[in-house]
Amino acid sequence: MAPNSELTTGLNEPQERAVRHPGGPLLVLAGAGSGKTRVLTSRIAWLISGQQVRPEEIVAFTFTNKAAAEMRERIAALVGSTQGMWVGTFHSTGVRILRRFGPEIGIPRNFSIYDYDDQVSVVKEILREMGLGADREATPKKILGRISDAKEAGVSPEELAREARGPLDRRAGQVYGLYEAALARASALDFDDLIVRTLALLRQRPDIEESLSRRFRHVLVDEYQDTNTAQVELVRRLGGVHRNIFVVGDDDQSIYGWRGADPTNILRFEQAFPDAQVVRLEQNYRSTMTILKAANAVIRHNRNRKGKELWSEREPGTLIEWVETADEEAEAELVRGRIARGIEAGLTTGDFAVLYRTNAQSRALEGALRRSGTPYQLVGGVAFYQRREVKDLLAFLRLLLHPEDDLAFRRICNVPPRGMGATFLEKLDQAARETGLPLQSALFQWADEGRLTGARNAGALQLVHLLRDLRKLTGEDITLVAEELIERLEYRKYLAQSEPDTAEERVANVNEFVGGAAAFALRAEDPSLEGFLAEAALIADVDRMAEGGERVTLMTAHAAKGLEFPVVFVVGLEEGLFPLTSFSTEPSHLEEERRLFYVALTRAEDQLVLTSTRFRRRYDLSGASMPSRFLAEIPGELLRGAPAPSRGTLPTERPRLQSAAPPAAAEPAGTSWVGRFLNHAQFGPGRVVEQEGKGSQAKLTVEFAGGVRRKILARYVEEDF
DNA sequence: GTCCGTCCCATTTTT
DNA sequence: TGGGACGGAC
Numbered sequence: 001m002a003p004n005s006e007l008t009t010g011l012n013e014p015q016e017r018a019v020r021h022p023g024g025p026l027l028v029l030a031g032a033g034s035g036k037t038r039v040l041t042s043r044i045a046w047l048i049s050g051q052q053v054r055p056e057e058i059v060a061f062t063f064t065n066k067a068a069a070e071m072r073e074r075i076a077a078l079v080g081s082t083q084g085m086w087v088g089t090f091h092s093t094g095v096r097i098l099r100r101f102g103p104e105i106g107i108p109r110n111f112s113i114y115d116y117d118d119q120v121s122v123v124k125e126i127l128r129e130m131g132l133g134a135d136r137e138a139t140p141k142k143i144l145g146r147i148s149d150a151k152e153a154g155v156s157p158e159e160l161a162r163e164a165r166g167p168l169d170r171r172a173g174q175v176y177g178l179y180e181a182a183l184a185r186a187s188a189l190d191f192d193d194l195i196v197r198t199l200a201l202l203r204q205r206p207d208i209e210e211s212l213s214r215r216f217r218h219v220l221v222d223e224y225q226d227t228n229t230a231q232v233e234l235v236r237r238l239g240g241v242h243r244n245i246f247v248v249g250d251d252d253q254s255i256y257g258w259r260g261a262d263p264t265n266i267l268r269f270e271q272a273f274p275d276a277q278v279v280r281l282e283q284n285y286r287s288t289m290t291i292l293k294a295a296n297a298v299i300r301h302n303r304n305r306k307g308k309e310l311w312s313e314r315e316p317g318t319l320i321e322w323v324e325t326a327d328e329e330a331e332a333e334l335v336r337g338r339i340a341r342g343i344e345a346g347l348t349t350g351d352f353a354v355l356y357r358t359n360a361q362s363r364a365l366e367g368a369l370r371r372s373g374t375p376y377q378l379v380g381g382v383a384f385y386q387r388r389e390v391k392d393l394l395a396f397l398r399l400l401l402h403p404e405d406d407l408a409f410r411r412i413c414n415v416p417p418r419g420m421g422a423t424f425l426e427k428l429d430q431a432a433r434e435t436g437l438p439l440q441s442a443l444f445q446w447a448d449e450g451r452l453t454g455a456r457n458a459g460a461l462q463l464v465h466l467l468r469d470l471r472k473l474t475g476e477d478i479t480l481v482a483e484e485l486i487e488r489l490e491y492r493k494y495l496a497q498s499e500p501d502t503a504e505e506r507v508a509n510v511n512e513f514v515g516g517a518a519a520f521a522l523r524a525e526d527p528s529l530e531g532f533l534a535e536a537a538l539i540a541d542v543d544r545m546a547e548g549g550e551r552v553t554l555m556t557a558h559a560a561k562g563l564e565f566p567v568v569f570v571v572g573l574e575e576g577l578f579p580l581t582s583f584s585t586e587p588s589h590l591e592e593e594r595r596l597f598y599v600a601l602t603r604a605e606d607q608l609v610l611t612s613t614r615f616r617r618r619y620d621l622s623g624a625s626m627p628s629r630f631l632a633e634i635p636g637e638l639l640r641g642a643p644a645p646s647r648g649t650l651p652t653e654r655p656r657l658q659s660a661a662p663p664a665a666a667e668p669a670g671t672s673w674v675g676r677f678l679n680h681a682q683f684g685p686g687r688v689v690e691q692e693g694k695g696s697q698a699k700l701t702v703e704f705a706g707g708v709r710r711k712i713l714a715r716y717v718e719e720d721f
Numbered sequence: 722g723t724c725c726g727t728c729c730c731a732t733t734t735t736t
Numbered sequence: 737t738g739g740g741a742c743g744g745a746c
Contacts, residue, residue: 063736064736065736089736090736091736092736115736116735116736191735191736194736195736226736255734256734256735256736258733258734258735259734259735259736357733357734358732358733358734359732359733359734360732360733360737363737380734380735417722417723419722421722421723422722423722537736538736539736556733556734557734558733558734558735559734559735580733580734582732582733583733596734617737618732618737619730619731619732619737619738
């Protein structure tokens with residue numbers, strides 16, 4: 001066990017103050033790269049080794065499983081073990097509490113967890129049963145969004161139906177109750193339930209709340225800025241007795257507002273806990289001063305924030321590079337070229353990350369890297385546990401534990417095809433309704449009554465045998481169960497035959513699935529099948545990201561939070577894309593986009609390369625694009641090689657214009673200026689939106705980067721293209 | 722019941 | 737642009 005003083009060696013003054021905080025609510029406002037994980041882990045180690053706090057008296061919440069694992073590892077390195085300590089995401093901690101106490105409020109102990117896709121399927125099924133077709137206004141996803149909001153806000157199905165405003169609310173109100181019933185029938189909880197039902201438990205059973213909050217002398221929360229209202233209440237209740245609530249966060253890195261995170265939680269911490277103390281960590285140990293200056297300048301444009309200035313003892317470092325390319329192929333090519341150049345200069349592929357706003361942007365980048373043989377890893381996209389072949393296997397396993405899970409049954413009953421298609425399922429469904437049995441039980445009943453005869457039903461009978469045989473194995477090692485399942489299904493063979501094009505990848509996923517199960521069996525506290533299924537539902541793709549592999553990392557800016565790389569590319573810096581404004585342009589949304597950009601910038605240790613294109617292909621609107629307003633927010637003296645708005649240099653590359661590009665190039669001079677792209681000596685590139693008068697005498701209204709509009713005389717502009 | 726073609730939909734971010 | 741859902745033909 002490390003001596004007390006050793007734990008705080010090398011900490012700066014505010015860090016040490018936070019670690020040694022005597023008790024009561026504390027908010028640590030920790031800027032990017034300011035060592036917040038170190039503070040959290042040192043704090044826990046200090047509590048254990050110096051303050052006689054026992055591990056089981058500590059509960060710590062993180063945002064990802066990966067962060068939890070890392071925290072556990074680092075604490076173990078300091079104090080030897082984390083045995084008994086609760087370190088996990090809000091959702092996994094909810095699972096833990098509900099597995100123990102759920103039956104007290106009518107939740108089956110071994111409930112299964114429905115992920116987003118499962119939720120969507122449930123809603124679709126309900127709409128189908130209601131005889132409702134596609135509705136542009138009320139798509140399954142939109143309905144689910146309303147239901148999720150309602151659940152989080154504690155609104156019941158009846159209330160939602162009663163207070164419905166507009167057709168979407170009304171439809172959601174109708175579906176909500178049926179949705180909850182369907183989940184209950186399948187013994188399933190969704191993501192929201194894991195938090196909300198835990199809260200319900202604590203509210204309904206003060207004795208349980210009391211015993212838990214008495215146990216947890218210290219409650220710690222990482223990434224507090226990403227909490228939602230329900231999560232904050234959970235923290236408050238669990239910390240209710242001892243009030244040692246230690247939260248770490250950065251209001252400038254709140255990027256999950258769209259899924260219910262409330263950045264004002266962190267702004268209001270001191271109101272919620274009037275005796276709260278605040279420690280600010282502003283010294284950054286990651287990035288060069290140039291990068292920090294840029295990040296500070298950008299985030300200063302947000303109004304709704306606490307206000308922090310990052311600083312570093314590091315050298316200024318190289319300037320930030322901004323390159324504008326013709327289109328996304330050229331952009332990808334540029335990234336590839338810069339990486340190659342960096343490697344020649346002694347860097348390794350693992351030193352690079354390419355960050356983008358939307359997953360769709362990875363395609364061009366992947367293409368360029370693949371063609372050049374540069375190894376890369378893609379984080380996100382279709383996550384591992386969402387892949388069809390993996391979900392099929394998970395559905396089988398789920399069905400072993402939960403015969404009542406009709407969703408899982410529907411998914412696998414004809415995988416691989418065994419003559420149980422739509423017609424068969426229809427009949428089975430009817431029988432199930434009449435008897436009130438789950439689909440699987442109805443099938444078993446048919447088998448027992450000897451109704452599954454003949455070649456026609458051979459497949460169905462085989463499925464019955466398979467499920468019954470496997471069920472006998474559920475107590476065994478999960479790797480064994482998974483292997484047996486795949487073997488008996490001849491699943492690899494099926495994949496190879498049915499989809500030769502993707503078979504290799506899918507088989508690899510199946511193998512990784514088995515490997516993952518084996519690793520889980522070794523590592524997990526609770527190596528049961530239900531433990532494995534819970535983890536599979538709660539795991540994110542970032543959690544699986546390979547550590548230190550010699551590969552370029554490609555991911556969204558969201559996925560990059562908490563990570564750092566020597567060289568970072570932020571691509572696609574165009575108006576409409578980053579900031580992404582297709583959904584909303586209201587100021588609060590724009591501030592979140594800016595925080596996201598801030599997160600992206602502060603991932604870089606040494607070098608930052610920003611790129612934008614002049615032509616962007618998108619599914620909805622393809623066409624000429626404008627540089628992102630965020631670029632204009634970086635002080636010109638920190639940038640190089642760019643058509644910096646403040647300097648107005650002409651871009652060097654000419655775009656390969658395509659049909660969707662503005663008409664300017666083809667049009668004879670002297671007709672209309674509207675729609676043309678031009679370059680202004682002072683304001684930089686812009687697009688003409690209005691015109692008064694004609695020719696060089698014309699008065700133009702031009703929109704520049706950042707959406708700024710100015711009136712300009714035509715004779716003061718040079719045509720860009 | 723399966724295969725293949727067409728059409729239509731969606732793409733923000735994910736525990 | 738691509739992938740998934742649906743419908744028609746074998």
